[in-house]
Amino acid sequence: MSKKYLSWVLALMLTLVFAGCSEIPEAETPDYETDLTEEEAERNSAFKEYFPKQYQTYQRLKAEDFDYGEGQMTEYGGSVAHEKHLCGDLPQAYKYCQPYLKNLWLGYPFSYEYNRARGHANAVHDLLDIDRINRYSEEAGLPATCYNCKSNKMPGYIEEYGDDFWAMEFHDFREEHDLEDHAIGCNTCHDPEDMSLRITSVPLTEALERQGEDWRDASRNEMRSLVCAQCHVEYYFEHEEIGVAQKPVFPWDKGKNPDDMYEYKKSFGVTDREGFEGWFIDWTHPVSDTPMIKVQHPEYEMWHDSTHGAAGVACADCHMPYTRMDGKKKISSHFQTSPLRSMEAIENTCGQCHTDKSAEYLKDRVIYSQERTWEQLMEAQRESVRAHEAVRLASEYEGDVRNDFDDLMIQARERVRKGQWFWDYVSAENSAGFHNPAKAIDTLSKSQKYSRQAVQYAMQATNYGIAPDLEGDIKDIVPPIEEHSRELHMDPEHLETHEWLQYLEPHPEGDLIWDLNEKVAN
Structure with a gap:
């Protein structure tokens, strides 16, 4: 085989390879038929x-x-x-x-x-x-x-x-x-x-x-x-x-x-x-x-x-990866779960694109992002509690207040609302930030900013009269509520166990009527 012919063959092969990589065909849905009605x-x-x-x-x-x-x-x-x-x-x-x-x-x-x-x-x-x-x-x-x-x-x-x-x-x-x-x-x-x-x-x-x-x-x-x-x-x-x-x-x-x-x-x-x-x-x-x-x-x-998301990686790619059943048939797993459960799962998901990285490395990178997010999530949560407490103290303050007290309190409450919204956006999202690490950190940064603004507005409204009561660790100022339920909410004594619970009115006493999908009482 001449060198010229060999070069031509190699060029053709490279062209086919690059064409295959740049023009990935849209996956086709297999054809199925069932006899099932909607009911x-x-x-x-x-x-x-x-x-x-x-x-x-x-x-x-x-x-x-x-x-x-x-x-x-x-x-x-x-x-x-x-x-x-x-x-x-x-x-x-x-x-x-x-x-x-x-x-x-x-x-x-x-x-x-x-x-x-x-x-x-x-x-x-x-x-x-x-x-x-x-x-x-x-x-x-x-x-x-x-x-x-x-x-x-x-x-x-x-x-x-x-x-x-x-x-x-x-x-x-x-x-x-x-x-x-x-x-x-x-x-x-x-x-x-x-x-x-x-x-x-x-x-x-x-x-x-x-x-x-x-x-x-x-x-x-x-x-x-x-x-x-x-x-x-x-x-x-x-x-x-x-x-x-x-x-x-x-x-x-x-x-x-x-x-x-x-x-x-x-x-x-x-x-x-x-x-x-x-x-x-x-x-x-x-x-x-x-x-x-x-x-x-x-x-x-x-x-x-x-x-x-921008790269076109779908939810199912990570949470419903292809798997072989009985070592034969390949299906999309309907065990929708985190790929971090096992190294094999990471290889079947993350490893399909990140072919140059080990499963151990990929897992560590995920946890690294989550650690950074969690630290800021906890800080945002504490700041949100402090914001609620500052507004509570200001609204009950009996000393001299600013002439624009009402306007400042509106601003304080709006920041309480906003700070908690941004905290909750990351808290309620179920990836500890990994689905979008940059957005998660940015969102929590804003949460902390708005909650701190709420505290500032509340202190300004009282001419900083409440400031001494907000100094120190928030856990010493406002302890976490560890127990609270509908049944406990019926008990006036329970509502005396925490200063914040005292703002609730007790529910009327009642027996359990529903247990799952069965009615157990009238």
Whole structure:
């Protein structure tokens, strides 16, 4: 073979290689057919006959419990359902705790119980068991909207009730839910007829429409993240005077970052509170008398403009990697979990792109980012508590105050609200910052800034008369509330155990009426 011919062959091979790398074809969805109707698809077990391997991986999620079988932790997260405010050892507590959660959410149902989330297969069980929903009353205190991201019966509910569904009584749907078969599952993301990816979430569909987008036009790779965006997002419940009562809305109209959504929520509310007129509020904190907003779990928003998001890495690439069952058939795992569980999982996810790095190195880099985020998260939490306390002290101060006291207190409360929003944005997001490390640190920096501004405004309002009471470690000034629940809220003596709890009125005494999906008392 001549050198000239050999050079030609090598050039042709290199051309083909580079062409293959630069023009990656869009993945095609395999063709499937089932005999399932939409009604039958509301049972996850109905898919077992057609997709036994995928169903087998999904079933692993049911073992996520207080035991140490499949339930296990990564460094900063996991699936052992501990109480996230308790510091200590698993299973009830964990070393990476946030001790002030009950303080910061006081007066709101989140202060009763906030646990580490378990897998999708446990969604209905954990929803019906959570103390945030009132099980001591005939009426839940929360609307049927809460089923939206927990139940695979949602397509049927929307078909039957339309927009009336959202404001219906939550407890009216308890008994028709099987704890396992009706958890969020197959039909949430797949059309049961051909198993193509689809969006069943009304609020996501409408949020995209307001931005001039239609998920039906999305590529398959985009859909591998959009199906997750049905639930792993920030949202709020619409007020009946603004739109459809209790309908979930994604606040993306000004953008998907925390600053954008905070500005968005200065509208779409009905409060006439001075300084907050027309702003959206979830509840008013009883200690600082501040109109507050609660962040949900903005994983999609955190990821969308991250390094991985910009590179086209989909949620499923990391949380539903391809795996071989029985050493043969390759499927997308439906054991949706963190790739940090094992070195093998890291190799199947991170290692598919970062081929020059070991699994140990990649794991260390993730934890390094999380450590930096966690340090700032804890500082932001402490500053938020100090801000509430400063406003409380200022509002009860009996010494000489500034002539513009009321205006300064409005500014202080607005900064309390804003500081806690930015803290909660990272706290509620379930990656300890790794989905977007730069955004997480930036968000927590802003949280600390706004909370410190709140303290400054409160001190100025009192001519710094409250300043001595705010000096020192916040744990000495305001201890964490370790115990609080709906049942304890009925006990006046419990409300005397912490200075902040004294701002609550006791609930009427009552017996437990609902135990999961069964009514145990009238």
